[in-house]
Amino acid sequence: MSFRTIEWRDNAVIMLDQTRLPVEERYTSYSDYRSVAEAIKGMVVRGAPAIGVAAAMGVALGARGIIADTQESFFQQLENVCDVLARTRPTAVNLFWAIERMKRRAGELKGQPLDAICAGLQAEAIAIEQEDLAICKAIGRNGAALIPQGATVLTHCNAGGLATAGYGTALGVIRAAHEAGKQVRVVADETRPWLQGARLTTWELMKDAIPVTLITDNMAGFFMAQGEITCCVVGADRIAANGDTANKIGTYGVAVLAKEHGIPFYVAAPCSTLDLTLDTGSQIPIEERPSTEVTHIRGQAIAPEGVQVRNPAFDVTPARYITAIITERGLVQGNYRQGLAAL
Numbered sequence: 001m002s003f004r005t006i007e008w009r010d011n012a013v014i015m016l017d018q019t020r021l022p023v024e025e026r027y028t029s030y031s032d033y034r035s036v037a038e039a040i041k042g043m044v045v046r047g048a049p050a051i052g053v054a055a056a057m058g059v060a061l062g063a064r065g066i067i068a069d070t071q072e073s074f075f076q077q078l079e080n081v082c083d084v085l086a087r088t089r090p091t092a093v094n095l096f097w098a099i100e101r102m103k104r105r106a107g108e109l110k111g112q113p114l115d116a117i118c119a120g121l122q123a124e125a126i127a128i129e130q131e132d133l134a135i136c137k138a139i140g141r142n143g144a145a146l147i148p149q150g151a152t153v154l155t156h157c158n159a160g161g162l163a164t165a166g167y168g169t170a171l172g173v174i175r176a177a178h179e180a181g182k183q184v185r186v187v188a189d190e191t192r193p194w195l196q197g198a199r200l201t202t203w204e205l206m207k208d209a210i211p212v213t214l215i216t217d218n219m220a221g222f223f224m225a226q227g228e229i230t231c232c233v234v235g236a237d238r239i240a241a242n243g244d245t246a247n248k249i250g251t252y253g254v255a256v257l258a259k260e261h262g263i264p265f266y267v268a269a270p271c272s273t274l275d276l277t278l279d280t281g282s283q284i285p286i287e288e289r290p291s292t293e294v295t296h297i298r299g300q301a302i303a304p305e306g307v308q309v310r311n312p313a314f315d316v317t318p319a320r321y322i323t324a325i326i327t328e329r330g331l332v333q334g335n336y337r338q339g340l341a342a343l
């Protein structure tokens, strides 16, 4: 791929600023964990797996910045670093998964000189990033067989290389089918209000010369009714034990439309997106974002000042609408509770 979403370089975290795409391809360097937390909140980096990688690198940066005379003081301050990063975005469980993994590694390193602990945390964060890339490729391999030759695949939001360490989950499946020589076309929902589909999915697919057509969110039903959509593939932010899946707001509507038209609806996600502690999707915390994201586009008001607004960033698609969940460890279909637990 011709871009890096996030990387650790020279003791800093370098991120492609996704708020500026597709107009500008700008990389920003972060050298303290608070600015990484702000970047996660502000959508500089977004997408569940990429948020996890950013949080892990944030913990490693935070550890390096700690001034402590004792191990006790170091671990207390590290706990604070983790809390700040955990308070950024509530829905994507990969954030919490990555922070927990970093804490576990820090626990294993306890007793070693502080320099060695910091080096170990840096290595762990880089490992999370590299593993994510390998996981996305495995998801792609496992899902590619579901995409028929000549398919038109509808996707929502951006679950691509930009939302992961590279390659993507939903777009990973599409990339793998394309690399296998299948002719695949993508229909990208624009994905209001942040326009991840219009700004990001189209950008990265066009870079890879994968045919993509942009539509507004309210056109999906039209194209399904016309028989123009073969299947839908989307990503996930959190999957409950029964298979209910939180993903970008609007995903639920796409899934209901797909069922009405008899179109397969697939969710592609790494196992780090599973939250088997939650029985059903109704327990998934849904992030509500600022009202200006709905009332304004690029600083321009599109609604009367003072209008009441709701802005949930995610919705939950009940498992009964999902044809299969594609993970790096294989496909889950039918009895999700059993299948996901077995993974």
Ligand code: MRU
Pocket (backbone or CB within 6 Å): 046, 047, 048, 049, 092, 156, 157, 158, 159, 160, 163, 164, 168, 169, 170, 196, 234, 235, 236, 237, 247, 248, 249, 313
């Ligand atoms: O608000 P965002 O842009 O972080 O939401 C992203 C999504 O909903 C993605 O579909 C999901 O995180 C999966 S990314 C592989």
